[in-house]
Amino acid sequence: MSTIWVYAEIHDGKLDPASLELVTKAKQLGDVEAVVLGSGATEAAATLGKYGAEIVYASDDQVYDDFIAQPHVHALAELIGDNAPDMLLFAMNYDSRDIAGRLSARLGSTLMSNVMEIESVDRAKTAIIGGSIIVDVALEGEPKILLARPKSFVAEETGGEATVVPVEAEIPEDAKKAKRVERHEEAATGPKLEDAPVVLSGGRGLQEPDNFKHLDELASAIGNAAVGATRAVVDAGWVPYAYQIGQTGKTVKPSVYLAFGISGATQHIVGMKGSKRIIAINKDEEAPIFQISDLGVVGDALKILPQLIEEVKSRKG
Amino acid sequence: MNIAVCVKHIPDPNVPPEMDGKYLKREGVQGVLDPGDEFGVEAALQIKEAQGSGEVTLVSMGPASAQEAIRRGLSMGADKGVLITDDKLKGSDALVTARVLAAAIKKAGEFDLIIAGVESTDGYTGTMPATLAEFLDLPQVTFAKTIEAGDGSVKVNRQTAEGYHVVECALPAVLTVTAGVNEPRYASFKGIMAAKKKPLENWSVADLDLSDDDVAIKQDVAEQTPAEERKAGEVITDDGTAAAKIADFLQEAKVI
Ligand SMILES: Cc1cc2nc3c(=O)[nH]c(=O)nc-3n(C[C@H](O)[C@H](O)[C@H](O)COP(=O)(O)OP(=O)(O)OC[C@H]3O[C@@H](n4cnc5c(N)ncnc54)[C@H](O)[C@@H]3O)c2cc1C
Ligand SMILES: Nc1ncnc2c1ncn2[C@@H]1O[C@H](COP(=O)(O)O)[C@@H](O)[C@H]1O
Numbered sequence: 397m398s399t400i401w402v403y404a405e406i407h408d409g410k411l412d413p414a415s416l417e418l419v420t421k422a423k424q425l426g427d428v429e430a431v432v433l434g435s436g437a438t439e440a441a442a443t444l445g446k447y448g449a450e451i452v453y454a455s456d457d458q459v460y461d462d463f464i465a466q467p468h469v470h471a472l473a474e475l476i477g478d479n480a481p482d483m484l485l486f487a488m489n490y491d492s493r494d495i496a497g498r499l500s501a502r503l504g505s506t507l508m509s510n511v512m513e514i515e516s517v518d519r520a521k522t523a524i525i526g527g528s529i530i531v532d533v534a535l536e537g538e539p540k541i542l543l544a545r546p547k548s549f550v551a552e553e554t555g556g557e558a559t560v561v562p563v564e565a566e567i568p569e570d571a572k573k574a575k576r577v578e579r580h581e582e583a584a585t586g587p588k589l590e591d592a593p594v595v596l597s598g599g600r601g602l603q604e605p606d607n608f609k610h611l612d613e614l615a616s617a618i619g620n621a622a623v624g625a626t627r628a629v630v631d632a633g634w635v636p637y638a639y640q641i642g643q644t645g646k647t648v649k650p651s652v653y654l655a656f657g658i659s660g661a662t663q664h665i666v667g668m669k670g671s672k673r674i675i676a677i678n679k680d681e682e683a684p685i686f687q688i689s690d691l692g693v694v695g696d697a698l699k700i701l702p703q704l705i706e707e708v709k710s711r712k713g
Numbered sequence: 714m715n716i717a718v719c720v721k722h723i724p725d726p727n728v729p730p731e732m733d734g735k736y737l738k739r740e741g742v743q744g745v746l747d748p749g750d751e752f753g754v755e756a757a758l759q760i761k762e763a764q765g766s767g768e769v770t771l772v773s774m775g776p777a778s779a780q781e782a783i784r785r786g787l788s789m790g791a792d793k794g795v796l797i798t799d800d801k802l803k804g805s806d807a808l809v810t811a812r813v814l815a816a817a818i819k820k821a822g823e824f825d826l827i828i829a830g831v832e833s834t835d836g837y838t839g840t841m842p843a844t845l846a847e848f849l850d851l852p853q854v855t856f857a858k859t860i861e862a863g864d865g866s867v868k869v870n871r872q873t874a875e876g877y878h879v880v881e882c883a884l885p886a887v888l889t890v891t892a893g894v895n896e897p898r899y900a901s902f903k904g905i906m907a908a909k910k911k912p913l914e915n916w917s918v919a920d921l922d923l924s925d926d927d928v929a930i931k932q933d934v935a936e937q938t939p940a941e942e943r944k945a946g947e948v949i950t951d952d953g954t955a956a957a958k959i960a961d962f963l964q965e966a967k968v969i
Contacts, residue, residue, distance in 0.1 A: 464880065465843065466852060488839075490873055494855055497843025500808050506931035507807055509838040523940055524737070525730050532936035543840065573852035574886070578879035594968050618969055631893055638875050643837060652966050654959075669943055673966055675959055681948070688943040691962050695951025703956035708969055711960055 398426035398482040398517045401539075403472070404444055405492050409436025413590075414487035416447045416551035418544060421514060422485055423448040423554070430558070431475060433468055434460035438560060445558030447551060455563035459572065465494040466571035473502050474565050481539050482517045488543045496543050507541040508533055512548045526643070526662025527669065547590060547647040547670070582636055586615065589639070592622035593651040597641060597668070599626040601657015601678060601697055605634035610701040611656065617708045624648065626664050642667035656697040660685025714767040714862065716757040717818050718791065719829035719842070720750040722775045722782035726834050735934040736804050737835055739776055746782040749830035751897035752890045754786045757828050759895060760862045768792045770821055774802060774813050780913065787908035788900035794913040795821050801918055801925070806932050807838045813928065814841075815848035816921035821914075826867070827887045831856055846887035853887040854880050857894055 400422035404415035415430070422428040430449040432440050434456070441452035453475055459467050472495070476484070484499070486492040488510065500507040513521040518535045520542055589595065596611045596618075608623065615621040624646070625639040641648055643663040653671035658664060660676070660683055668674070669688055676689040677697045686692040693700065724730055724742045731738040746754075757769045769791040771783050776798060783794035797817050802809065818827060827849070832839035846853035856872040865884055870877045872891055900908075918928055949955060963969045 464852070464854065469847065490856060490871075493839055494843045494853060497807070497811075497840035498847035498853075500840065501811060501844045501847035505808070507838075507840055507844070508932060509807070509840055519935070525732075528940050529732070530938050530940050531735075531934045532938075534933050534935040536931040536933075574854050574880055574882040576878045577881050579876075580878070581873065581876035594963075618963070620968070636876070637872060644832065652963060652968050673962070674943070675962060677955075677959075681950070686948050687945045689948070690946035691959065692946065692948035693951055693955045693959065694948065695955050700951060700956050700959070704959055707956045707960040708963070711964065712969055 401481040404432040411440040414546035417549040419447040421549040452558040464574040467567040471565035511544040527666035594621035597624040599658030721747040722779035723835040746785040753828040755897040788904040811844035855889040
C-alpha cells in the first residue's frame with residue numbers, strides 16, 4: 397500500500413478547505429498522512445482526521461506563520477527523510493506553491509503543477525493550452541510532488557481520528573530570511589466565491605468599475621450568490637484580485653454561472669467551465685463564451701441587469 | 714546592484730497553439746518574450762536606475778530562437794544575456810529548468826536579486842522560481858505587487874488570496890513579479906539598435922558542469938486527449954424579454 401502525504405495549509409488557525417479535498421482523493425490511492433505547520437495546527441489535525449488522515453504531523457510553532465517557505469521545507473525534508481512517503485500532495489495556493497517548488501529542488505523530485513486528476517501514485521492528469529487538451533503524465537522517482545488545483549476533488553468526511561505526531565524540527569536561522577511584517581486582507585462578505593451556488597461574474601463589457609454595483613445588487617436579490625470577475629477588470633483595478641476566476645484565479649463550479657460582458661478567453665473558461673449551467677450576456681454574437689453557454693443572450697448587459705434585478709425581486713416576492 | 718532576470722521565449726499567445734507530438738510546438742512558430750517576463754525586466758531596470766549602478770543580466774533556457782526574447786529584453790535596456798540551448802533539454806520539467814538556470818546564474822556572476830515571472834504564459838507551472846531559489850540556497854518572495862529594494866534587503870507587497878502581505882527579505886533573494894507590478898517600457902529604436910551590440914553568451918549543458926542525470930526529465934506525457942467540450946445551448950437576441958427568460962432559467966435551476 398502506498399503512503400500519500402497531504403500538506404495542509406493553515407491561515408490564522410483556519411485549515412485551507414482544499415487540503416480536505418486532497419485528503420479525500422489521497423484515501424483512494426493509499427494510506428493518508430498529513431502535515432500541518434503553523435498556529436492552530438494541532439487543532440486542525442482533528443479535522444484532517446475526520447476526513448481520513450491516519451497520522452498528522454503537526455507543529456503550532458509561529459515560525460511557520462512568520463517566514464515564507466524555507467522553514468516548512470526544512471521541516472518537511474526532515475520528516476520525509478524519516479518516513480519516505482510515496483507521494484506528496486499540495487493544493488495550488490500561494491504558500492504551498494512556494495513550499496512545493498523548493499522541496500522539489502531539495503529532494504530532487506519531479507513536480508507536476510495544475511493537477512486535476514490523480515489516477516495512481518505515478519500517473520496524474522492536467523489540462524494544457526487553456527484547458528483544451530488533457531494530458532496524462534507518467535511520473536518517475538520518489539516521492540512525487542503534485543500541486544493540485546483547488547476544487548478538483550470533492551471533500552468527504554468519513555469520520556476518523558488521526559494520531560497527532562508533534563513536529564520538532566529546529567529551524568535554522570538562515571531559513572528565516574523572508575519575513576511577513578504586515579498583513580492586509582479584505583474580509584469578504586456574503587458566501588465565498590468558491591462555495592456559492594450562483595456566481596455572477598463581470599468583465600470589461602461592464603464598461604466601468606461602478607457598474608459592478610449591479611452585480612452586488614443582483615447577488616443580494618438572489619440570496620446565495622457571489623460576485624466574480626475576469627482578469628482584465630482585476631488588472632484594471634476595478635475589483636480586488638480575490639474576485640478573479642480562471643487559470644490564474646479561482647476555480648468555481650456553481651449550479652449557475654452568469655457571465656456579464658465577458659468574452660470567454662480560454663484562461664477565463666478554464667476556471668468556470670465546470671459550472672452546472674452557464675448563462676452569458678454579451679453584445680457580440682460572435683463572443684466565444686456563447687460556445688459553452690446553456691443560455692446565451694446577445695444584448696447589452698447594462699440594460700438587462702436592472703431588469704433582471706427587478707424580475708428576480710418580484711419573483712421572490 | 715546586479716540583477717539577473719529569467720526570461721522565457723514562448724509561442725505568440727495571440728496565435729492558436731500547435732502541438733509537436735507531446736509538446737507545445739516551439740520551433741518554427743512565431744515567438745515572443747513572455748509578456749509576464751516583461752514585468753521582470755522592467756522591475757530590474759527600475760531598480761538599477763533608482764540605484765544608479767549595477768548590471769541587468771537576462772538568462773533564458775530554450776531553443777536557439779529564444780535569442781529573440783533576450784534581444785527584446787536587451788532592447789528595453791538590459792545589459793547582457795545568457796542563453797542555454799541543448800537538445801537534451803527539450804521537454805524539460807520545472808525541476809530540470811531550475812537546475813539549469815541555477816547553474817547558469819552561478820556561472821554568470823554574483824547577483825543581489827534574481828527576478829522571474831510568477832508563471833509562464835505557455836506552461837504556467839508556476840514553481841520554477843521557487844525551485845531555482847532552493848538550488849541557489851536563497852530565500853524567495855513570490856507574487857510581488859510592489860518592490861522597494863534597499864541596501865541588503867527588499868520590501869515587497871506580496872499578493873495573497875484575500876489581499877496582500879508586506880514581506881521583508883534579506884538579499885540576495887529571488888523575486889517573482891505579478892502583472893501590474895509596473896508598466897513595462899517599449900523598446901525605442903535606439904534601444905533596438907543598441908541591443909544588437911550587447912553581449913549574448915550561448916551555453917550548453919556541458920558548459921554548466923551538469924551530468925546527463927542532472928538533466929534527466931522525470932515526467933513524460935503518456936497520453937493526450939481533447940478535453941470534453943461543453944455544447945453551446947440556445948442563443949437568443951434581447952428584444953426586451955431576455956431578463957424574464959434568464960429569470961425563468963434561474964427558477965428552473967431552483968436557485969431563486
Ligand atoms: C497567462 C495568462 C493568464 C490569464 N489568466 C486569466 C484568469 O485567470 N482569468 C481571466 O479571466 N483571464 C485571464 N487571462 C486573460 C484572458 O486572456 C482575457 O484577456 C480576459 O479573460 C478577458 O477579460 P474580459 O472578458 O473581461 O474582457 P474582453 O475580452 O475585453 O471582453 C469584453 C467583452 O464584453 C463584451 N461587451 C462590451 N460591452 C458590452 C455590453 N454593454 N454588454 C454586454 N457585453 C459587452 C464584448 O463584446 C467582449 O466580448 C489570462 C491571460 C494570460 C495570458
Ligand atoms: N526556460 C526558461 N528560461 C528562462 N526563464 C524561465 C524558463 N522557464 C520559466 N522561467 C521563468 O520562471 C517563471 C515561471 O515559470 P513557470 O514556473 O514555468 O510557470 C517565468 O515567468 C520565467 O520568468
